[in-house]
Amino acid sequence: MTTRTRIDWNNVVQDVVDMRGEDHTALIPILQDIQRSHGHVPREAQNAIAIALDVSQARVAEVISFYSFLTEEPQGQYIFRLCQTISCEMDGKDEVASALERALGIAFGETSEDGLFSLEYTNCIGMCDQPPAMLVNDDAFGGLTPQSVQDIVADYRRKGEER
Amino acid sequence: MKTNEEVREQEEARDVGTLVRVTINGREYRARRGATILEICQENGIPVPTLCAHDDLTSAGVCRICSVEIEGSWALQTACTMEVHDPGMVINTHSPRVRQARRAILELLLAEHCGDCYTCAASGTCELQEIADDYGIRELPYERREPRFEPDDTGPSIYRDMNKCIQCRRCIRTCDDIQSVGALGVFARGPEAHISTFADMPLGDVVCTNCGQCITHCPTGALREVDHTPEVWKALEDPDKHVVIQTAPAPRAAMGECFDLPPGTSVTGRMNTAMRDLGFDRIFDTNFTADLTIMEEGTELLLRLKAALVDGDTSMKLPQITSCSPGWIKYMEHFYPDMLDHLSTCKSPQQMFGALMKTYYAEEQGIDPESIVTVSLMPCTAKKFESDRPEMVDSGHKDVDYVLTTRELAQMIREAGIPLPILEETSFDEPFGDASGAGLIFGATGGVMEAALRTAYEIVTGREVPFDNLNIEPCRGLEGIKMASVKLEGVVEEWSFLEGAELKFAIAHGLANAQTVMEMLRDGELDDLHFIEIMACPGGCLGGGGQPMPVNDEIRRARATAIYSEDEDLPLRKSHENPHVAYVYEKFLTDGPCGHKSHDLLHTHYTPRGRELK
Ligand code: SF4
Numbered sequence A: 001m002t003t004r005t006r007i008d009w010n011n012v013v014q015d016v017v018d019m020r021g022e023d024h025t026a027l028i029p030i031l032q033d034i035q036r037s038h039g040h041v042p043r044e045a046q047n048a049i050a051i052a053l054d055v056s057q058a059r060v061a062e063v064i065s066f067y068s069f070l071t072e073e074p075q076g077q078y079i080f081r082l083c084q085t086i087s088c089e090m091d092g093k094d095e096v097a098s099a100l101e102r103a104l105g106i107a108f109g110e111t112s113e114d115g116l117f118s119l120e121y122t123n124c125i126g127m128c129d130q131p132p133a134m135l136v137n138d139d140a141f142g143g144l145t146p147q148s149v150q151d152i153v154a155d156y157r158r159k160g161e162e163r
Numbered sequence B: 001m002k003t004n005e006e007v008r009e010q011e012e013a014r015d016v017g018t019l020v021r022v023t024i025n026g027r028e029y030r031a032r033r034g035a036t037i038l039e040i041c042q043e044n045g046i047p048v049p050t051l052c053a054h055d056d057l058t059s060a061g062v063c064r065i066c067s068v069e070i071e072g073s074w075a076l077q078t079a080c081t082m083e084v085h086d087p088g089m090v091i092n093t094h095s096p097r098v099r100q101a102r103r104a105i106l107e108l109l110l111a112e113h114c115g116d117c118y119t120c121a122a123s124g125t126c127e128l129q130e131i132a133d134d135y136g137i138r139e140l141p142y143e144r145r146e147p148r149f150e151p152d153d154t155g156p157s158i159y160r161d162m163n164k165c166i167q168c169r170r171c172i173r174t175c176d177d178i179q180s181v182g183a184l185g186v187f188a189r190g191p192e193a194h195i196s197t198f199a200d201m202p203l204g205d206v207v208c209t210n211c212g213q214c215i216t217h218c219p220t221g222a223l224r225e226v227d228h229t230p231e232v233w234k235a236l237e238d239p240d241k242h243v244v245i246q247t248a249p250a251p252r253a254a255m256g257e258c259f260d261l262p263p264g265t266s267v268t269g270r271m272n273t274a275m276r277d278l279g280f281d282r283i284f285d286t287n288f289t290a291d292l293t294i295m296e297e298g299t300e301l302l303l304r305l306k307a308a309l310v311d312g313d314t315s316m317k318l319p320q321i322t323s324c325s326p327g328w329i330k331y332m333e334h335f336y337p338d339m340l341d342h343l344s345t346c347k348s349p350q351q352m353f354g355a356l357m358k359t360y361y362a363e364e365q366g367i368d369p370e371s372i373v374t375v376s377l378m379p380c381t382a383k384k385f386e387s388d389r390p391e392m393v394d395s396g397h398k399d400v401d402y403v404l405t406t407r408e409l410a411q412m413i414r415e416a417g418i419p420l421p422i423l424e425e426t427s428f429d430e431p432f433g434d435a436s437g438a439g440l441i442f443g444a445t446g447g448v449m450e451a452a453l454r455t456a457y458e459i460v461t462g463r464e465v466p467f468d469n470l471n472i473e474p475c476r477g478l479e480g481i482k483m484a485s486v487k488l489e490g491v492v493e494e495w496s497f498l499e500g501a502e503l504k505f506a507i508a509h510g511l512a513n514a515q516t517v518m519e520m521l522r523d524g525e526l527d528d529l530h531f532i533e534i535m536a537c538p539g540g541c542l543g544g545g546g547q548p549m550p551v552n553d554e555i556r557r558a559r560a561t562a563i564y565s566e567d568e569d570l571p572l573r574k575s576h577e578n579p580h581v582a583y584v585y586e587k588f589l590t591d592g593p594c595g596h597k598s599h600d601l602l603h604t605h606y607t608p609r610g611r612e613l614k
């Protein structure tokens, strides 16, 4: 992700629409596909999706703005989502949060310059038995400590740099 | 144990629409099964406050201000969504719990609401203000939220100030369901949620028709028209300007509502007096150019028919579609840019008037067109956009300088302290004084078609349209899409190729209905039609986005009745019999309808826009 070539979003959208169909009910799967493959659904793509599905651009954009797993802005290759709901909040979330910011070198809501990491909060991820917990893309981690967070980040940094 | 009565009622109740017994506030009522509690309360005169509900829209249940208590139900229910099914429902609309809940909802709404009633265009018609007043809200228990939004004042027609928005979503449902445009949406969630456009673009830059239906369906002052009154006041105050106003047919049927007269009160003559008192130099009737439109558009239709039926020329598209509704035109340009050649090339009556004002009228009266300011009174916000279109300068000047909505002129009349309801009636000024009833009914859905038929039929057959008292009933009423036909028999020599032909036409109002018609046309289902009338707003211009609020079908029908009865009382009922129109063709547009000069001044072209947003 460090070097970005210009993406032809019309083609990206067309390929996904060919697979998912042109019915407006295909909107969410289409958005998920593009989010997964490209890390975000920029306005250019939203515009093309609207026209392909014959819905308004506003409809596409409001769906993206509603779901936190869909984003308009490019995201890092690894998205760290720390749970901010009660069990985690009560059991050390704040220390883990600071440790994450230090280890990743970015604040919550930011993406690292090399495009490797994004950091954000999430609401409950169903791991209230192992607080504090977080997701890194689709991987779940529980019982976090400032120390374990450092190791996890180092792991992903290595993976990312190998790619 | 159920009593026999209850068992019988329950059996009856299986069919929607049968009557069931309900108790509201301790009194018994018979209610239609399947009706909402809100409908039952309204039918029986029991006040229930509403904000997100509107007669034109399906229930959303988002504002919760209509909460009521139902015996046996733990939570309060929203009256607008809760239907009555089982007999014996016991409802309370003003129990302490209900009142407390509504007050809490209201206080929270108001804590989020940034606006001062005394600087707000909605003051007096605002539903939020009215409920706050009913509840006697004198102070707020919460700290008020800081304004979050920059108002959008960049558009040609619509002004948006989302700081006043209560997120009832009526504008969104209107734009989606009535207009099929989808310019608006709800973005983000929770405390960040807000109504906006794609990428927060100015409304003037997205796919929006400027129809203003979002305004007439908004309960607050969050949406209003772009205000032209300061410019008009300035022109009126300038002694060197000759300020003329043309008035469309729909405002006169609704203006009275701004002065507490019942809907359906026609105030034509009183409004003329009020405009004179405001200082307009001449008061003209847009119906005059509506008559002219019929001459041009009717001739265009006959030419298209001749091209298709006699010359086998397929470049002239049929059916011809009307072009007098600028919201509709912009809709076509966005959604059907490949079908623009179905549109009549005629300008709208407003723009024809403007073009004539600064040419023919200026010449006739010996006035320098530079010093003429043309104002138009319209039921419509899209007319503001239309007057700003870059091509609308065929007179060599901006053809129409300013457009006032019915609401804006009412505002000016109030500011001047002119007592409209008790004014004496005066007529329009010459040389455009008399217009026909055919021009007048342009204000209602079906009116352009009816006016065109009164003229076209007579031109082709030499006889009046075969309808009782010239009232072409199949063109009238609020049905979304109307289709009908008239058989042409005993035609005159010149039009002999039309002998025995069945002139088929369709009428649609509201852009969702227009879309249905256009899809049918695209699919080849309407190939046998000759003429289609489309108006962007529900009910036609009389339900336009610049008309007084509130609006619903009952009010639209009342306004339509005012227009049709005024038509029936006029001595002149057909556009081609308007002597002033004949005079203009004799003296000025000398090569006749659709001739060179009228092509230069009275016809236009369209811009394919598509739906792509940059
Ligand atoms: S929207 Fe209504 S309540 Fe708000 S300032 Fe305007 S009139 Fe007052």
Ligand code: SF4
Pocket: B158, B174, B175, B179, B181, B182, B183, B184, B207, B208, B209, B210, B211, B212, B213, B214, B215
């Ligand atoms: S003006 Fe008409 S098209 Fe534009 S947002 Fe309002 S309702 Fe939609």
Ligand code: SF4
Pocket: B164, B165, B166, B167, B168, B169, B170, B171, B172, B195, B214, B217, B218, B219, B220, B222, B223
């Ligand atoms: S702009 Fe008006 S109609 Fe739209 S959500 Fe806000 S208050 Fe409701």
